[in-house]
Amino acid sequence: MRWQIICVFSSCLYTTMSSDGDSDRPPKLAEEWEQQREKQSTRERVYAVSLQLYEPTRVAIVADRADVSKETAREYLRWFTEIGMLTHDGESPDQFSRNESYFEWRRIQRLQAHPPEKLEEELEQLTATERDYRDRYDADGPGEVDALEHADYTDLESVWMELQEWQTVRRRIRELEQARQNQNGSAQAPA
Amino acid sequence: MNTDEKTLDEALLRKVAQRLGALTLIDTVRVFPRQKPESVVAQFDDVYFPEEIRRVDLGLRTYQNGDFNVIYREVRSGGDWMVRWDRHDNPHNTRDHYHQPPQARTEDAVDRKYPTDFFDVVTMVLTETDIRLGEVWEHTER
Numbered sequence: 249m250r251w252q253i254i255c256v257f258s259s260c261l262y263t264t265m266s267s268d269g270d271s272d273r274p275p276k277l278a279e280e281w282e283q284q285r286e287k288q289s290t291r292e293r294v295y296a297v298s299l300q301l302y303e304p305t306r307v308a309i310v311a312d313r314a315d316v317s318k319e320t321a322r323e324y325l326r327w328f329t330e331i332g333m334l335t336h337d338g339e340s341p342d343q344f345s346r347n348e349s350y351f352e353w354r355r356i357q358r359l360q361a362h363p364p365e366k367l368e369e370e371l372e373q374l375t376a377t378e379r380d381y382r383d384r385y386d387a388d389g390p391g392e393v394d395a396l397e398h399a400d401y402t403d404l405e406s407v408w409m410e411l412q413e414w415q416t417v418r419r420r421i422r423e424l425e426q427a428r429q430n431q432n433g434s435a436q437a438p439a
Numbered sequence: 440m441n442t443d444e445k446t447l448d449e450a451l452l453r454k455v456a457q458r459l460g461a462l463t464l465i466d467t468v469r470v471f472p473r474q475k476p477e478s479v480v481a482q483f484d485d486v487y488f489p490e491e492i493r494r495v496d497l498g499l500r501t502y503q504n505g506d507f508n509v510i511y512r513e514v515r516s517g518g519d520w521m522v523r524w525d526r527h528d529n530p531h532n533t534r535d536h537y538h539q540p541p542q543a544r545t546e547d548a549v550d551r552k553y554p555t556d557f558f559d560v561v562t563m564v565l566t567e568t569d570i571r572l573g574e575v576w577e578h579t580e581r
Contacts, residue, residue: 274463274464274487275463275464276565276569277462277464277465277565277566277568277569278562278565278566278568278569280461280462280463281458281462281561281562281565282562284458284461285558296454296556296558297556299448299450299451299454300451300505300556300557302503302504302505313555313556346503348446348503351449351450351503354450355449373473377473377476403545404545405525405529405545409477409508412445412477413475413476413477415444416446416447416476416477417476419446419447420476
């Protein structure tokens with residue numbers, strides 16, 4: 249169900265409008281968003297699609313979504329595979345998907361770039377947040393909570409969303425600890 | 440079901456945040472603020488909506504299994520006006536569904552079909568937001 253009324257007189261929207269037309273009217277959100285896309289390079293467009301390859305996907309589909317030729321798409325996909333962001337899931341047909349461990353590594357790298365005291369502070373805050381979730385749900389982790397015990401049908405999705413947030417907070421704590429270990433040089437080399 | 444392991448797609452959300460931050464109508468974009476650890480929150484510049492609305496924001500989340508949730512909210516003294524665009528398995532509707540305004544509750548959900556690509560989903564959300572902002576002004580000026 250979309251909003252029903254289409255504002256035909258959109259020029260009436262903005263009180264600052266001059267009477268001689270569109271010069272003072274701010275651009276529409278969707279138009280600006282699309283203009284951004286038009287300005288993107290082929291690499292950026294293939295990257296934006298690559299970020300979303302949650303399933304093994306054929307080159308032709310990537311090319312179509314990124315609006316580039318198959319050859320161009322294949323070239324970038326191979327390059328993104330080389331840097332570890334994607335995995336090459338099979339040939340004939342060539343298929344690619346996200347390498348989740350790369351994204352996890354990137355998140356930890358991002359954290360590692362912060363000074364140790366900043367990580368310490370962040371960890372304290374997240375740990376406090378995590379304790380709040382435990383207290384609120386009287387459980388050790390989101391997986392142990394039956395959402396239906398905490399919500400009627402109306403609120404079910406809010407509870408799901410909160411449990412999902414809890415899970416994310418726990419993951420960030422793990423990744424922060426990993427980043428701190430790496431900073432301390434005590435990181436174990438992966439087996 | 441919804442309690443399955445799914446991981447927030449932070450890389451994609453940061454990319455979306457970067458682009459939203461460059462839009463004229465958007466004042467600030469916060470990435471995973473403390474109160475909303477999974478959301479990118481884009482707050483609209485208040486010159487573009489009437490005074491009776493205290494704040495307008497758009498909250499976005501997307502996950503590594505393709506699920507997403509986008510909320511448009513007008514903070515008003517008489518209660519918020521909100522809508523939600525969702526993609527996730529649930530017992531009440533299709534995986535792609537829409538929670539209608541003003542409260543966007545579970546029972547306000549209707550089936551929808553969204554584009555595959557999240558940037559295209561954002562295009563659709565922004566198109567509907569443009570229409571809503573138009574309505575808000577129309578309503579105010581009468």
